[in-house]
Amino acid sequence: MKKNILGIQANFLNPNGITNETSVSLVKDGAPITCIAEERLSRVKLDGRFPTKAIDQVLENEGISIEDVDTIAVPFLHPAKSNYKYLKSAWKTYFDTGIFLKKQIKDFTWFTLYDSIKKPRTLKHKIHGKEFSLELYDHHKCHAAGAFFCSPFEKALVVTLDGGGDGLDGSAYVGEGTSLNRLFEIPHFQSPGTMYSAITSDLGFKRHRHEGKITGLAAYGNDDLERLGLDDLLSYVPNKKRFVSKRVAEHHKNADLSEKSKFFYPLLEKFGREDLAAAAQKILEIEVVRFVQNALETATKKGHQVDKVCLAGGVFANVKLNQRIYNIEGVNNVFVYPAMGDDGLSGGAALLSYFEQSEVKSKKAAEIKEIYKGIAYDNDRIKAALDQANLSYTHYDEVEKEIAQLLHQGKIVGRFNGRMEYGPRALGNRSIIGAPFDPSINDWLNKKLNRTEFMPFAPSINVEHAKDYFIGYEDNHIAADFMTITYDVFEDKIEKIPAVVHIDKTARPQVVREETNPSYHKIIDEFYKLSGVPVVLNTSFNIHEQPIVCTPEDAIAGFLEGKLDVLAIGNFICT
Template sequence: MKVLGISPLDKDSTVSVVEDGNVLFAAGEERFSRTKQQSGFPRLALQKALEYTGLSMEDFDMVCYPFLTWENEQKLYTRNLEEERQFIRSFQPGDLSRQVKEAMTRVPDRNEPIHGLEHPNATMEKGFLHSSYYSMAGVQKLASNNAALKGSRQWGELATESFQHWQQDLEQGLRDVGWEQPVKRMDHHLSHAANSFYCSGFDEALCVTLDGYGTGLAGSVSEARDGRIHRLHGLPFPNSLGTMYEHVTSSLGFKPSRHEGKIVGLASYGDPSILADVLLSRIDQTPGDFRIYESNNVYFSRYLASKFPKIDVAAAYQYVLEKVATDYIRYWVEKTGMDTVVLSGGVTANVKLNQRIFEIEGVRRIFVYPNMGDGGCGTGAALYHSWPGGAKPSIANAYFGPDYGESEMAAALAAEELDYRRPDNLAAEVAALIHDGKVVARFDGRMEYGPRALGNRSILYHAREPEVNQWLNQRLGRTEFMPFAPVTLWEERERCYHNIEGAEHAAEFMTITFDCTEFMKQNCPAAVHVDGTARPQLVRREVNPGYYDILKEYQKLSGIPSLINTSFNMHEEPIVNSPHDAVRAFLQGTLDYLAIGPFLVKHPNPTH
């Protein structure tokens, strides 16, 4: 069965072509439009998908979309928001004024500089009017209740408008390409559970999904066996850990739904104990469930961000995310007796959270779907409806996008009048350049699917120099608090990372952190975070021989089996797709060398 899956259109719209449970093609519209997290009907991605697979719309048995109709979605969240009103009225939070005063006494003096912050104890300084409003709407019970309920009411109104708009856009887009049949709609969180389970390779698993909103829910737990997925529990929206983390991302001055990773990095510098009890007092945890008080009141996190150091606010939210999520999942692990967990949903982009989930007693194996956000839901829907039954091996890689021929690469280089050559041993030359301190961008093979660069659209550098996190980010126009991620030879994984057994497959996609060994800390400091963890990509030769060979040749020169791998893109742009994109980003980023297909190019105007 051939199924076309289209992800939600409100952001990061993505096309997936799946046949009998096998992904033939998957790519986000952003890679073709060059607008990050592109919304709307994915016309360009669909055109490339049909061109690449040789299919036409008439060849598909079904088109799937991972949301219900706008009317049915509206019924669900309208009911949920009424239940939230009752919960807010009945819940008794802690004495916030007293809690905040006590928390202020726990803030230490700090002088150790943190790159990207003007001062280690920097707060979100706001004017008098803003601060006064945050103090009222975020703290005073009557005002904060009203702010939360107003936030939920506005969310519902915008959601209705959004669902109506994107439903029309989807239907019109499909008509434009000749699809006149009904769209197969499905539960959003089931699509998340499906992509994580059907790509994991496990015969049975506990499927956990956590995100902002999807078909009335903000999370779910399901039991998957024999190719079937049975839901055990749903977390009703707006009790959303995704919304909670979006709020703190916004309150600390970053873009929600895009920069949550910066909060993860920032959190490692702070002390979670300063504000953890304040946050936890607003969450009603019961075995296998929880409710979040005033979930849609963004002024609460803005109030904390205006009073406390950014690093401590970030640390508290990260800690509470980890605690609430692991408490929730631990209950279901114990109840079901299942030792294998698979994860999907935007919240599971949080690599530190995923490490904590793997550390739950009783969890032996873990897998995180590589495109865990809504961009991956179209694939999940298509997998679910095309699944032929029976066992299936895990996905070996996420190289589901297009590739390009040598003639197209040569044309892109010629258009910029760049000199290039074809080395006899490209891997050895690239490794030598990296060993010598050069920054090399790599463009080869099929484009990665999902938010992480996995070697085919990557920038490579050695990990011996911690300062690279500052100067290379500056060169690329980025502001980051986490170090670059390492790529590591598969066979050297236990030399570099502790407690990796059972999570090796997840680590092939950069979806989880591990505590680093002393060897890794000493030899790859640029890839190790302040808390001693790293987010690796393990690479096997049978998965990506060209990428693997560079790393192996580098190990021959240095004795180190890891390199820095960061995404090949300029600031606020998507990862490069075509040879033209690669050449443009190479020149703009003033990178030293470009390894594009079989060709090696030196930058015509090196900066050092």
């Protein structure tokens, strides 16, 4: 039986090439125990190179060698199968829209034939001298596996959606126990994810990196689609079980999607970027909600009664969309895989490898209560880094009380503590934190960090108080533990925490539990005793266009470059 499974998101077909967000995850006896994206170690944002550093760090973290690894699971199909699925999607796109993707059809026809003949049926790869026969798993099933197996739900609808992988843009499954039962798949080339990346690029930001800026900007615009001529841009068609968009399909004629779109970009001559962002967000919400509703209906027709939804894939980094999905009639809870992007695929592949074993009867081992799966550094290692940097510091046994005092004084604190988070959210261990009172902080702190953001910083709030601040929140809403969903804020609480409430009166909270992060919980509790408000402002500890800090040295550099007031690193405080 496989016990130590290494999931690797990488370009194995060309190890000198790149792919999206490489990462490595170790699943041991069904539990994801160490998961690290290569970018955190290489310090290259969204690093797509082969994750050599992450492989070594994951093994070191767990005190094992490559000889202890039973198998390697990867989140891609054999290239012949993958290319054939892209080819089928291109033809479906033609029959849907009349858009003939000549280059893609030609290339994928050739690649399918070539890979069927020339590529070995079993792909092998050596790591540190040990050769593995790679276990290949479908991209979207890997997204689904992370979302379902790590959720607290025994049965749920599982939905994936992104800009494409293995010839698909999305999928719908029913997860039950240790199995994932596919309902249907969404073909490539007409994804709302591609549409959203297009508006990101058209407004001058980086696609696959800055989509969150569009979500924040959208709240400032007029989303009247008819006024903008975008009411027919993209639709989910239930009887076809896919998205249909002639203009998004045509956008794919530019094979690498690097050119400006013909559906958003020309409108900038007449309309503001806020309006276009609002339109893109509205289309995304309406059509993806229709997709999820159709998936729920399909599950019911097939005899599955489900009221919980698990989500993964880059589209579900959109916290506003996730709130809309939670609000669907009949949905009682939502879980968003915290590493919802392609960096999460390594964990999903490893989980699929484990749960395909007939001996495994329960998914309990995989269920997560926290996502602190990265590297930790003890106080001796931290002290050595501080000494090396010639920084003065003070050690505190109860450092959380001191941090709370500094926050209450209006200081901005870089907090580095415990194990690093897996996924794009900083959840108190690699965070910049502050008091939530100054509504102008989003302008001046972002300027100090060299960022351009339109969504306010997130509120971190202890679970004991979350119901008092966020409308509809319940203690079992685990999506809020990972800052993956927005809530409307009670009117009388908005004035108490104006720095973390958006113009549309929503916030994307991180709900903190003592059992999963006792240090961060204590900071917030001590701040509450001083201020009467159980909320601190939280943003990722990084400078613009750099990955979130990983090591003590990264934290020191971020503290100095960002000109933060305080560095609270382990039990040490530097000012």
